[in-house]
Amino acid sequence: MAEAYYSKASTIFTSKPPPVFTFLLLLVLCILGFYTLHYPHPAPSLSNPEAALRYRQIFLSSATNGTLASYLRALTQHPHIAGTKASLDTVNYVLSKFMDLDLETRTANYTALLSYPVYSSLSAHFSNGTVVDIPLAELAESANVVRPYHAYSPSGSAHAKVVFVNHGTDKDYRALGKLGVNVSGCVVIARRGGLPRGVMVRKAETQGASAVLLYTEGDMFKKGFERGTVMSGVGDPLSPGWAGVDGGERLHSEDSEVLKRFPRIPSMPLSAEAAEFILGSLGGAQSPPGWPTGVGVGPGPTMLNFTYQGEKRVENIHNVFAVIRGLEEPDRYVLLGNHRDAWTYGAVDPNSGTAALLDIARRYALLMHLGWRPRRTIFLCSWDAEEFGMIGSTEWVEQNLVNLGSKAVAYLNVDCAVQGPGFFVGATPQLDNLLLEVTKKVKDPDSEGATVYEKWAASNAGTSIQRLSGVDSDFAPFVQHAGVPSVDIYYGRDFPVYHTAFDSYSWMTNYGDPLFQRHVAVAGIWGLLALHLADDSIIPFNYVSYANQLQAYKGVLSKLDGSVSLYPLTRSIQELDSAAKEAEDEAKILRQQETTGDSVVLKKRALNDRLMLAERGFLDADGLQGRQWFKHLIYGPPSDYESKLVFFPGVADAISRSSRMSRKERQAAIEHEIWRAARAIERAAKALRGDLS
Numbered sequence: 001m002a003e004a005y006y007s008k009a010s011t012i013f014t015s016k017p018p019p020v021f022t023f024l025l026l027l028v029l030c031i032l033g034f035y036t037l038h039y040p041h042p043a044p045s046l047s048n049p050e051a052a053l054r055y056r057q058i059f060l061s062s063a064t065n066g067t068l069a070s071y072l073r074a075l076t077q078h079p080h081i082a083g084t085k086a087s088l089d090t091v092n093y094v095l096s097k098f099m100d101l102d103l104e105t106r107t108a109n110y111t112a113l114l115s116y117p118v119y120s121s122l123s124a125h126f127s128n129g130t131v132v133d134i135p136l137a138e139l140a141e142s143a144n145v146v147r148p149y150h151a152y153s154p155s156g157s158a159h160a161k162v163v164f165v166n167h168g169t170d171k172d173y174r175a176l177g178k179l180g181v182n183v184s185g186c187v188v189i190a191r192r193g194g195l196p197r198g199v200m201v202r203k204a205e206t207q208g209a210s211a212v213l214l215y216t217e218g219d220m221f222k223k224g225f226e227r228g229t230v231m232s233g234v235g236d237p238l239s240p241g242w243a244g245v246d247g248g249e250r251l252h253s254e255d256s257e258v259l260k261r262f263p264r265i266p267s268m269p270l271s272a273e274a275a276e277f278i279l280g281s282l283g284g285a286q287s288p289p290g291w292p293t294g295v296g297v298g299p300g301p302t303m304l305n306f307t308y309q310g311e312k313r314v315e316n317i318h319n320v321f322a323v324i325r326g327l328e329e330p331d332r333y334v335l336l337g338n339h340r341d342a343w344t345y346g347a348v349d350p351n352s353g354t355a356a357l358l359d360i361a362r363r364y365a366l367l368m369h370l371g372w373r374p375r376r377t378i379f380l381c382s383w384d385a386e387e388f389g390m391i392g393s394t395e396w397v398e399q400n401l402v403n404l405g406s407k408a409v410a411y412l413n414v415d416c417a418v419q420g421p422g423f424f425v426g427a428t429p430q431l432d433n434l435l436l437e438v439t440k441k442v443k444d445p446d447s448e449g450a451t452v453y454e455k456w457a458a459s460n461a462g463t464s465i466q467r468l469s470g471v472d473s474d475f476a477p478f479v480q481h482a483g484v485p486s487v488d489i490y491y492g493r494d495f496p497v498y499h500t501a502f503d504s505y506s507w508m509t510n511y512g513d514p515l516f517q518r519h520v521a522v523a524g525i526w527g528l529l530a531l532h533l534a535d536d537s538i539i540p541f542n543y544v545s546y547a548n549q550l551q552a553y554k555g556v557l558s559k560l561d562g563s564v565s566l567y568p569l570t571r572s573i574q575e576l577d578s579a580a581k582e583a584e585d586e587a588k589i590l591r592q593q594e595t596t597g598d599s600v601v602l603k604k605r606a607l608n609d610r611l612m613l614a615e616r617g618f619l620d621a622d623g624l625q626g627r628q629w630f631k632h633l634i635y636g637p638p639s640d641y642e643s644k645l646v647f648f649p650g651v652a653d654a655i656s657r658s659s660r661m662s663r664k665e666r667q668a669a670i671e672h673e674i675w676r677a678a679r680a681i682e683r684a685a686k687a688l689r690g691d692l693s
């Protein structure tokens, strides 16, 4: 369909008309131009649901996998780690694509403390006296790729016996303790899975290890090294809580506030191949149950000689935006965001998402040529320095906090858009219904005649929607700091070349998405979500889902600790549920009313404001104890990553903190956090009702 549209358009403009016709054409254009400028436009029929439906259909039918492939190819020509010349080239590429489409563009620049490797070496000294240098790169693929490293690792050396610590969790260290194994002074090797990278390093540090090597298991790409950050928290470490603008306040890089975000022992990634080679030589006790079988855990006899030298530098980072002004409510924002910086070539992470973002821009521009203007303003956001710790998006959210808090309807994130087969999504719960509806409209990329929804519903997990408590992509500042309803979508998960030099265009065309149909599906879902959020006269949020989700969380809590009273939650969830049902009824009535008279316009706007602001109710000005930047009391990371709770982070913290307290103190600490969560839910309910008490 789309190709037919384009070939038709191009024949009109490529055939050369005779001069007389050209003159007449110009005359007509001048007259039309005069009328356009001087007479009121007929309001583009946004309030007309049929026109909006037609635009959505054109959006879906104008997908072309060839275009998506060409964007991805261009973006992945070179590795483009943040703060480098190659990264700046991708800034200009994205900007020029937006400009070619005649879209309004802008950039937001910040300075941030980034971290790069200078030197690294590793050799294994075996008990038979042989010494083997371990290669620390992916060789052929990695000519221009940054050498494997952990951003923000301190420089350091270690020459010590090796201990294998499985996933490096507290449980794993306890298992080692039972075997009489102490990792103090040793070089620890751990396999990824479960804990964030930085948390693994810190746990090893707490155990007294002198250095950490992390590897990622895989059958196909055993030579890959998983680069990544080990910084805790999000955003530029020199401007915590405020935007790192040029000339603005900046902490000293040796300030204790800055240093506390980095581990104190050095670490590096290791390939699975190298890890297996070293682990195969370990003696000591055999690995406990649940660990890889037939491996000794050490310490030694193999010794490792490890050196890592890195440097931290203040660099410029650049966010790029395209803006499509809303016609009726220009001061309401729907944001689509994806990061652009990559550890290596970034074909999956993140530029499959960037290709989708650019294709959405192309298709929105097409709709604009056909007369469409969104009701609300759409921002297409291309973030920088996500890989170092969501820096570009966090600085921007911090800089725009008040405007986002009062005017942002939703943030739709896509990071590793296409990793393989299968649809996955995370969202704040008021967006659940919209996700189900939108996936019913998009063709499944892997089965003829089915929709994404049908295949998703038939999958093992059904249409399960994850929640956004993690801090692994750019939705974190929007949800956890600003309280903006958010979505995170992707195809496939756990792709084997994550953060390695093999995350290239050729991996995508060989394994990830050879025909780019999954890219088409992601762009379709993403763009369609935004069209509904930007154009529907009533914002398509449903807080009944939120109340139901909170009710389920209460059920989990009641099983965790019977002695704690959940009464405050019971009452506040009931309040949210009834406010949500009232809002639904009101929306039903207003949806049927033509938006003509001023009073209907104002009533819709008033309901929309309440729907938009209800999520902000979950924020707490004081934030989580000891981690005040995290303001959301329903979704956020627990400080103890082995917590069973992936919601109510304050309650999760209280539970893990209270293990050393008396029974009475423990109950009080947990109940206080339950009261805080309940008050947050009550605030959301009040915001949804809109009236003062």
Ligand SMILES: [Zn+2]
Residues within 6 Å of the ligand: 339, 349, 350, 386, 415, 416
């Ligand atoms: Zn990413």
